Amino acid sequence: GAVVSQHPSRVICKSGTSVKIECRSLDFQATTMFWYRQFPKQSLMLMATSNEGSKATYEQGVEKDKFLINHASLTLSTLTVTSAHPEDSSFYICSASRWDRHYYEQYFGPGTRLTVT
């Protein structure tokens, strides 16, 4: 149990276009999902917390108008990178949160490699 999928796994887009990344919890419902960004050989940087049915909470320094997050259902959250630029190229990872008696455990998707040319 606790499987999280992401789609697409890789995407290449031209500068100025928008890209949507989907994150799904396949076998459990997740009221909260998280979006991370990871640069080579670095740890995960939290971008935003996504709550089903409400607006996402963005971390300091993350542009909410550039990284649009929608959590439409208990199993789906989407991240849209708008007007992408080469500096947005990165590895984007989502996680879905599940309550386990004492704490919320996060289960991670396989990641999406975005390359902006």
Add this chain to the structure above:
Amino acid sequence: EDQVTQSPEALRLQEGESSSLNCSYTVSGLRGLFWYRQDPGKGPEFLFTLYSAGEEKEKERLKATLTKKESFLHITAPKPEDSATYLCAVQEATGTYKYIFGTGTRLKVLA
């Protein structure tokens, strides 16, 4: 400020050479500490959750322990397939349920 520090940054071991990875944390209150394994180009894979000092958990060659200030991930007789980046994260007892991640330890086990 809440902080999670992992050491060493990188570690090379011979197959069978046991060692430990460290995760030190400073948070106002700990709800849980989590260990993940991450292979290149993939998402983190859940290993363990610890939530009280003195707690220990084991899985195959891995054993995680927790004190009030740090956690250790012990690797006994590692194999080349244990090579990966090991990440630790803490979740605060109050506020949001977000994680604070450490920078990770890149482990390479040589045959």
